[in-house]
Amino acid sequence: MSQPSEVTVDRVIDTSHMTVSDTDVAIEVIGMHKWYGDFHVLRDINLKVMKGERIVIAGPSGSGKSTLIRCINRLEEHQEGQIIVNGTELTADLKRIDEVRREVGMVFQHFNLFPHLTILQNLTLAPIWVRGIAKAEAEATAMHYLERVKIPEQANKYPGQLSGGQQQRVAIARSLCMQPQIMLFDEPTSALDPEMVKEVLEVMINLAEDGMTMICVTHEMGFARQVANRVIFMDQGQIIEQNEPQEFFANPQHERTKLFLSQILH
Amino acid sequence: MSISFVRSELVPAKPAPVRTSGVILWAQKNLFSTWQDTLFTLIAAAFLFWSLPPIINFLLPTIFGGSAIPPGETVEACRAPGAGACWNYIAARMNFFIYGFFPVDQLWRPNLVFALGALLIVPLMIPKVPFKRTNAILFFVVFPVISFVLLNGGYFGMRQVPTEQWGGLLVTLVISMVGITGSIPLGILLALGRQSKLPIIKTLCVMFIELWRAVPLITVLFMASVMLPLFMPQGTSVDKLLRALVGVTLFSSAYLAEVIRGGLQALPRGQYEAGASLGLSYWKSMIFIILPQALKHVIPGIVNTFIALFKDTSLVSIVGIFDLLNTVQSAASDAAWGSPTQAISGYLFAGFVFWVFCFAMSRYSMYMERRLDTGHKR
Numbered sequence: 249m250s251q252p253s254e255v256t257v258d259r260v261i262d263t264s265h266m267t268v269s270d271t272d273v274a275i276e277v278i279g280m281h282k283w284y285g286d287f288h289v290l291r292d293i294n295l296k297v298m299k300g301e302r303i304v305i306a307g308p309s310g311s312g313k314s315t316l317i318r319c320i321n322r323l324e325e326h327q328e329g330q331i332i333v334n335g336t337e338l339t340a341d342l343k344r345i346d347e348v349r350r351e352v353g354m355v356f357q358h359f360n361l362f363p364h365l366t367i368l369q370n371l372t373l374a375p376i377w378v379r380g381i382a383k384a385e386a387e388a389t390a391m392h393y394l395e396r397v398k399i400p401e402q403a404n405k406y407p408g409q410l411s412g413g414q415q416q417r418v419a420i421a422r423s424l425c426m427q428p429q430i431m432l433f434d435e436p437t438s439a440l441d442p443e444m445v446k447e448v449l450e451v452m453i454n455l456a457e458d459g460m461t462m463i464c465v466t467h468e469m470g471f472a473r474q475v476a477n478r479v480i481f482m483d484q485g486q487i488i489e490q491n492e493p494q495e496f497f498a499n500p501q502h503e504r505t506k507l508f509l510s511q512i513l514h
Numbered sequence: 515m516s517i518s519f520v521r522s523e524l525v526p527a528k529p530a531p532v533r534t535s536g537v538i539l540w541a542q543k544n545l546f547s548t549w550q551d552t553l554f555t556l557i558a559a560a561f562l563f564w565s566l567p568p569i570i571n572f573l574l575p576t577i578f579g580g581s582a583i584p585p586g587e588t589v590e591a592c593r594a595p596g597a598g599a600c601w602n603y604i605a606a607r608m609n610f611f612i613y614g615f616f617p618v619d620q621l622w623r624p625n626l627v628f629a630l631g632a633l634l635i636v637p638l639m640i641p642k643v644p645f646k647r648t649n650a651i652l653f654f655v656v657f658p659v660i661s662f663v664l665l666n667g668g669y670f671g672m673r674q675v676p677t678e679q680w681g682g683l684l685v686t687l688v689i690s691m692v693g694i695t696g697s698i699p700l701g702i703l704l705a706l707g708r709q710s711k712l713p714i715i716k717t718l719c720v721m722f723i724e725l726w727r728a729v730p731l732i733t734v735l736f737m738a739s740v741m742l743p744l745f746m747p748q749g750t751s752v753d754k755l756l757r758a759l760v761g762v763t764l765f766s767s768a769y770l771a772e773v774i775r776g777g778l779q780a781l782p783r784g785q786y787e788a789g790a791s792l793g794l795s796y797w798k799s800m801i802f803i804i805l806p807q808a809l810k811h812v813i814p815g816i817v818n819t820f821i822a823l824f825k826d827t828s829l830v831s832i833v834g835i836f837d838l839l840n841t842v843q844s845a846a847s848d849a850a851w852g853s854p855t856q857a858i859s860g861y862l863f864a865g866f867v868f869w870v871f872c873f874a875m876s877r878y879s880m881y882m883e884r885r886l887d888t889g890h891k892r
Contacts, residue, residue: 349793364807377802
């Protein structure tokens with residue numbers, strides 16, 4: 249596990265689009281439990297994410313943070329309770345799972361780009377074959393997002409020729425090409441050199457500024473302070489505490505939260 | 515002493531030292547660098563000096579100073595004492611080695627098949643040539659049909675040539691081409707099936723693979739040619755060559771499945787997850803993400819299986835099919851060409867033909883590996 253870090257962006261963050269809807273629910277998790285064999289990894293998770301929320305999930309390793317967001321696009325199966333994404337409840341029904349995955353983008357710790365395809369092909373594969381978009385149009389969209397993550401000149405290279413930070417930005421662009429309504433980030437900066445963390449965070453902040461609904465599992469507490477509207481602290485498979493970032497950092501309530509924060513903040 | 519250090523000026527890049535090369539330097543470095551090296555170099559040189567000249571003398575025709583008999587000479591030359599390889603015998607029986615008992619007046623048919631095959635496979639194998647999709651359809655779908663019609667006859671006024679009369683290199687190539695092109699899709703499906711989460715499909719694939727891998731190919735061929743007819747109703751018969759084709763294809767697909775499964779397992783789970791998270795269905799993610807990478811990883815293993823398959827085709831001679839090796843073997847008892855070096859000349863020829871094909875496959879696979887590499891190495 250990487251160390252928690254405090255990278256911040258020294259610029260004014262534009263909050264004009266960062267509005268949380270009062271009525272539109274993006275994700276609802278009700279009484280959800282999950283086991284790996286006999287091990288009870290997620291216990292009674294209840295979480296309601298409104299459209300436009302920017303949530304940071306923090307917690308020690310092994311606390312079930314990644315497992316939780318992987319349940320939201322059904323990379324992991326839950327055994328009890330309900331998960332409703334964009335009004336679609338996740339069950340074993342493959343059609344519904346694909347429906348949810350089309351609308352939920354995910355960024356992984358290890359990027360998971362397709363090494364045998366060029367950057368442009370990485371970005372256009374799903375739009376062409378899942379959404380049925382024409383190749384030229386998909387490529388135009390791809391170039392648009394590559395410009396947004398500031399690496400259009402790498403379009404015809406292979407992932408293996410890019411730095412970690414560039415690869416992660418490509419991975420974010422790849423998800424965005426599907427024009428998702430929700431983005432999940434699973435420790436997006438944990439595998440990066442400190443110098444590259446900032447360039448990836450910058451892209452994530454831009455996304456937040458555009459009003460994207462985001463759930464980020466991350467150790468970037470600076471990002472949590474600057475961008476999140478809610479911080480969730482998990483331990484031993486449970487949500488221990490959640491609050492607005494200012495309150496969360498300044499005034500933690502639970503013993504576990506206090507201990508965790510005292511270890512990572514100086 | 516202080517450990518503090520600050521560089522005052524940066525060191526500019528300098529050209530690399532001049533590379534030393536040349537025959538003498540190379541020999542000094544690789545052959546004579548120590549006295550042990552020198553000793554082994556001398557021993558090896560002595561061995562080559564002792565063993566090579568007789569071999570060359572045996573293989574090289576008389577006009578180049580050897581003792582082999584060139585094409586055009588009579589059998590008497592081969593019977594003379596000290597005669598080398600009988601290349602005249604090979605040349606005289608070449609048609610038999612290539613076509614078996616195919617009627618001589620109909621040889622244009624297999625020749626046309628050879629020409630068409632070469633015409634289609636060469637552009638298919640050169641990456642720069644366009645129209646790959648059309649080319650692949652022509653080679654994998656249209657070409658087999660045309661080949662069958664041409665070789666078997668019975669249509670368009672061509673007289674029928676039963677498969678018993680096919681032989682030689684023609685049959686070797688037919689079996690290996692059918693085996694290779696048939697076992698790729700079958701092997702992929704079996705490998706995917708073995709990894710499937712659906713228990714029945716998984717069990718069936720495991721059983722199939724384990725069954726075919728557990729029996730020797732000879733047993734398979736024997737079963738196909740001897741046992742199978744016993745179970746068939748009276749009067750029905752399946753062509754002997756067809757039975758061998760099916761046997762060889764199923765046999766090598768089981769091996770291929772395991773090779774491909776190795777490639778599937780080598781892929782990090784993140785690749786499957788990335789595909790899934792983008793909403794790609796199972797088959798789309800297999801076709802566009804998983805298989806291209808998995809197959810690329812196991813090119814050496816796949817080609818290894820194909821080379822083994824190509825050579826194993828010679829086992830069909832056991833069930834009375836006249837492949838290249840069988841024609842060579844039966845020609846060796848031809849008294850009209852009887853001479854001390856008749857048999858060995860034939861086997862040298864057969865070995866050389868097998869080597870050419872296998873070496874070509876091996877080289878091509880190395881070329882593809884380099885070409886498909888998209889990592890830092892390029």
